[in-house]
Amino acid sequence: MAANYFNFVANTELIKQLNYAMIYRLIVQQNPISRIQLAKMSHLAPASITKITRQLLKNKLIKEIDVQQSTGGRPAVSLVANTTPFHAIAIQLSRTDITIELYDLGGHRLATQCHALTSFLQADVECHLLSIIGQFLSIHQDKLAHLIAIAVVMPGLLDPEKGIVKYTPHINVNNWDIAAVIKQQFAVPCYIGNDVQSIALAEHFFGAAKTVDDSILIRVQHGIGSGVIINRQLFVNHNQSMGEIGHIQIDPLGERCHCGNFGCLEQTVMNSTIERRAKQLLEQGYTTHLTLNNCCLRQICLLANQQDELCTHLIQQVGKDLGRAVAILVNLFNPQMIVIAGEITTAAEILLPMIDSALSSQTLAAFRHNLILCRSLLDDHSAIGAFAIIQQAMLNGTLLTTLIKEIE
Secondary structure, three states: OHHHHHHHHHHHHHHHHHHHHHHHHHHHHHOOEOHHHHHHHHOOOHHHHHHHHHHHHHOOOEEEEEEOOOOOOOOEEEEEEOOOOOEEEEEEEOOOEEEEEEEEOOOOEEEEEEEEOOOOEHHHHHHHHHHHHHHHHHHOHHHOOOEEEEEEEEOOEEEOOOOEEEEEOOEEOOOEOHHHHHHHHHOOOEEEEEHHHHHHHHHHHHOHHHHOOOEEEEEEOOOEEEEEEEOOEEOOOOOOOOOOHHHOEOOOOOOEOOOOOEOEOHHHHOHHHHHHHHHHHHHOOOOOOOEOOEOOHHHHHHHHHOOOHHHHHHHHHHHHHHHHHHHHHHHHHOOOEEEEEOHHHHHHHHHHHHHHHHHHHHOOHHHHOOOEEEEOOOOOOOOHHHHHHHHHHHHOOHHHHHHHHHHO
């Protein structure tokens, strides 16, 4: 009997969370929207809409505005999200530094700092991270109205549900429960996530992919990562790891990858590989404006845009190899949009046509019809991916209901 009661309570709470999340999500996405429209779109009873919106208004998560009707007369009242009173800390933990930023719930970046990462031991990084957060909060106290959450993203294999980092390539971790540590220290919910998957979410919420339901983001940097959005949700498996595009074999006779295989995409298109190949061609005497003293990817892209033959060839080769892997993802997931991110997209006018050519020849005609290929609209050096995780928690109700209970 007791078990049935607790199951009933749990199910009631879940239904409440889902309903609140649905209404808040509709208000955020439609912005503005009337209560009548909410009832039609959500299929909830008008009484339920009134109850939920009253609670959201009470907690200042939404607000009413007057929208003038086209026929004239008294303005209609609609609802919009109230984003400015609530703030979140977003952190990107990269291979060399820590970027920490302050956002309001509208996704507006209010402050940013970058700190070097000098030690790669778990205990040292944790101590450094807690110190940075504390200092950041102290410095920007005047901008903070209500801190609702902190999120941290990094490369590697993470368990977002448990808040544990299982593996990250630049820090020697042992089931690092960083989310619990941050939550205990600063008394707010903490979320963690994979950096590339979080960028895919950010692109869906705030970037190029916000107009479509299904998209794939691919980032080319120190490695190759991807994030898949299906029906407006991040697509992950039981192990929270999807989209390991970097280890698709492109050249069976290629170099050995750290994974043990040969000719992985990661070994042919990541930044350091492009730079190394450029140096090899320079040493072989190819004519170019590139020099051994300035052979970074940024310069390669710059000269490619200026029609330097060698640099153009390098970017085109990346496009061909990347296109083969992207074609596999298109045939698997049939997305509406492919978004390419990373510094190499500064040569997008050379890169994207090569990827598009591979898609045209290697994907199903029905799948490439109306498929959009574009570059990321987001700053790849920001922590907006971490903020996207917080946004997701608001829209699915997990953070939203916690926030309502806290304010009550």
